[in-house]
Amino acid sequence: xxxxPLLRACPLLLAALAVPAAVEAAPRSARARAAxxxxxxxxxxxxGIPIGNAQLxxxxxxxxxxxxxxxxxxxxxxxxxxxxxxARSSGTLAQAPLPNAFSIATRTSHSGIAVRMALASGNVxxxxxxPPLLDTGDRVPVTAAAKRGVVDPASAxxxxxxxxxxxxxxxxxxxxxPVFDGATRFDVVLSYGETREIQKPGYAGPVLVCNARYVxxxxxxxxxxxxxxMEENRDMSVWLAPVEAARVLVPVRIAVRTTLGTNIxxxxxxxxxxxxxxxxxxxxxxxxxxxxxxxx
Numbered sequence: 308x309x310x311x312p313l314l315r316a317c318p319l320l321l322a323a324l325a326v327p328a329a330v331e332a333a334p335r336s337a338r339a340r341a342a343x344x345x346x347x348x349x350x351x352x353x354x355g356i357p358i359g360n361a362q363l364x365x366x367x368x369x370x371x372x373x374x375x376x377x378x379x380x381x382x383x384x385x386x387x388x389x390x391x392x393x394a395r396s397s398g399t400l401a402q403a404p405l406p407n408a409f410s411i412a413t414r415t416s417h418s419g420i421a422v423r424m425a426l427a428s429g430n431v432x433x434x435x436x437x438p439p440l441l442d443t444g445d446r447v448p449v450t451a452a453a454k455r456g457v458v459d460p461a462s463a464x465x466x467x468x469x470x471x472x473x474x475x476x477x478x479x480x481x482x483x484x485p486v487f488d489g490a491t492r493f494d495v496v497l498s499y500g501e502t503r504e505i506q507k508p509g510y511a512g513p514v515l516v517c518n519a520r521y522v523x524x525x526x527x528x529x530x531x532x533x534x535x536x537m538e539e540n541r542d543m544s545v546w547l548a549p550v551e552a553a554r555v556l557v558p559v560r561i562a563v564r565t566t567l568g569t570n571i572x573x574x575x576x577x578x579x580x581x582x583x584x585x586x587x588x589x590x591x592x593x594x595x596x597x598x599x600x601x602x603x
Contacts, residue, residue: 342552345580347574348575349361350573400465401467420436457492465555515556543564546560560572
């Protein structure tokens with residue numbers, strides 16, 4: 308098992324989560340956002356069995372942000388696969404994250420893969436996948452149009468408020484995340500389910516429970532059973548908790564039904580920092596970000 312699917316489950320930790328620029332919203336000005344940081348430790352369980360750990364670290368200063376995600380498989384699964392991975396993205400926050408650089412690297416005991424990507428205003432300007440994907444002849448082509456107006460999987464985990472009201476306003480669930488991971492383009496469609504109260508080390512309060520759907524767009528192999536399963540899957544959800552100083556929400560729980568059982572990525576510890584107001588400036592254009600395989 309590779310670590311990359313664990314990250315994608317977060318919009319789901321990818322699978323997770325952004326608003327297209329065309330959606331009308333009324334967040335506070337990016338320059339009014341306070342400097343803030345959040346670190347969340349997660350446990351990863353499949354069919355009730357612990358299989359790994361993950362961590363998300365978000366840093367927000369004025370309009371700028373950086374997201375770091377890592378995951379490692381443990382126990383018997385980790386011993387067999389050696390699975391681990393890490394991802395990083397950076398950019399600016401507006402009505403949605405506007406990433407300028409993204410990288411992800413995963414490694415198993417038998418292979419590794421790295422993706423590096425540069426973006427501008429939500430449009431991919433350069434992308435590299437190492438080693439390149441095999442040309443199987445049955446993939447839906449990734450056109451230039453499919454790489455416009457997108458967000459990378461790590462940036463998608465930072466979801467700006469859609470209203471001026473409380474971050475736990477149900478409307479903040481209702482959004483479509485146009486994700487491109489360097490090889491495949493897919494949407495994660497979120498809709499409001501309910502509001503719950505939770506208690507975790509470091510956080511106690513309300514969370515939005517959003518239902519999730521996966522919609523394949525390009526780069527996938529439509530006849531593969533796994534693709535069909537995910538498109539028909541209605542047993543997926545993400546719980547979002549507020550980072551008040553930055554006016555964003557981030558996942559504290561992601562649940563995805565798989566053919567092997569339900570995969571649950573759930574927060575075990577929440578650490579938040581940040582007060583005051585930052586006057587951050589626009590991020591500078593980026594080249595393709597570095598992506599090193601873990602352990603190298």
